[in-house]
Amino acid sequence: MGPSSLRTAGLVEALVELGHSVADMGQVVPVPGPALEHPNKALKALPAIAAWTAALAEAAYQISADAMPIFLGGDHSMSAGTVSGIARRAGELGKPLFVLWLDAHPDFHTLDTTTSGNLHGVPLAYASGLSGFQGYFPKLQANVSPERICALGIRSVDPAERVALAEAGVTVHDMRAIDEHGIAPLLRAFLERVAAEGGMLHVSFDVDFLDPAIAPAVGTTVPGGATFREAHLVMEMLHDSGLVTSLDLVELNPFLDERGRTATLMVDLTASLMGRRIMDRPTRSY
Numbered sequence: 001m002g003p004s005s006l007r008t009a010g011l012v013e014a015l016v017e018l019g020h021s022v023a024d025m026g027q028v029v030p031v032p033g034p035a036l037e038h039p040n041k042a043l044k045a046l047p048a049i050a051a052w053t054a055a056l057a058e059a060a061y062q063i064s065a066d067a068m069p070i071f072l073g074g075d076h077s078m079s080a081g082t083v084s085g086i087a088r089r090a091g092e093l094g095k096p097l098f099v100l101w102l103d104a105h106p107d108f109h110t111l112d113t114t115t116s117g118n119l120h121g122v123p124l125a126y127a128s129g130l131s132g133f134q135g136y137f138p139k140l141q142a143n144v145s146p147e148r149i150c151a152l153g154i155r156s157v158d159p160a161e162r163v164a165l166a167e168a169g170v171t172v173h174d175m176r177a178i179d180e181h182g183i184a185p186l187l188r189a190f191l192e193r194v195a196a197e198g199g200m201l202h203v204s205f206d207v208d209f210l211d212p213a214i215a216p217a218v219g220t221t222v223p224g225g226a227t228f229r230e231a232h233l234v235m236e237m238l239h240d241s242g243l244v245t246s247l248d249l250v251e252l253n254p255f256l257d258e259r260g261r262t263a264t265l266m267v268d269l270t271a272s273l274m275g276r277r278i279m280d281r282p283t284r285s286y
C-alpha cells in the first residue's frame, strides 16, 4: 500500500513540476523460491523476502545505469535488494558507493541475531556483506563498505546491533549527536567525504526517521525523531550537494496515516531532495 499512497499523494506530479522526466516502472515481481528452514525460528517470511531481495537487486542494478531510481516500499527489507543492486552497479562503474541511512533504527541485524524476526531489521547488515545470510538470502555480487555508511537519526538500537555496528565501523549519528551538534554539520562532514572520493550516494529514507508527531504512518514509531525543519534541511542539503544517485522511500503504512499527512510529507521531502526550494541561493551552503 505504501507505493500506492505515495503515488496518490502526488509524487510523480511533484517531480514533473520540478522539471524532471519520470518513468513509473510499476511493480517489481519476485520469483518465489523454495521453502527455507533456519535455526532462528523467529524469522518471518524468509523465503518471500529472499525472493524480493533477488528481484529488487536485479531491478536496481539494471535501472541505475541510466536514471536516478526512486524505490517505493514496502518495508525496509526492500533495501537489502536495492542497496546490493546499486553496489553492483557502482562496482562496475569503478565508483565508491556511500549510503545515508535515515532511520530511527540501524537495521543491522543478521538472520541469527534478530529476536523479532522482522526482516526489515536486517537489510543494512546484509548489504554491508556481514556473514550470516549465506544459503538464505541471494549471494551478494557486491556490498557497500560499512565505513562508507552514515546512519542518521538513530534512537533505537538492539544490543547485537550495537556491537556489530562498532565492529563494522559504520558512522552512527544518533539523536543525541544531532541535539548536541545540529544535523547540518554532521551531514556536511559526510557529504564532504562522498565528494572527496568521487562517490555515488544512495539515500535510504525510513518514515520513522521523522518524529511520530509529524509522521504517524509507520509501524515502528519511536519518539524524539527528526523535526519537519531538520528533515527538509537534510533534503535541501542533499540536493545542493548534487551527489545523490538513488533513493529508497520505505515503511509508509497508509492504514496508520491521518488524512494522508505522512504520505504528503514524504512527497514534499522528496521534492526538496529533488530541487524544490523556498528561495534561490547564491552559493552552495552545505
Ligand SMILES: NC(=[NH2+])NCCC[C@H](N)C(=O)O
Residues within 6 Å of the ligand: 075, 076, 077, 105, 107, 109, 114, 115, 116, 117, 118, 120, 121, 122, 156, 157, 158, 206, 208, 220, 251
Ligand atoms: N525498518 C524498521 N522499521 N526496522 C525496525 C527494526 C526494529 C528492531 N531492531 C527489530 O529488529 O525488530
Ligand SMILES: [Mn+2]
Residues within 6 Å of the ligand: 076, 103, 105, 107, 120, 206
Ligand atoms: Mn528502517
Ligand SMILES: [Mn+2]
Residues within 6 Å of the ligand: 103, 104, 105, 206, 208, 209, 220
Ligand atoms: Mn526504522
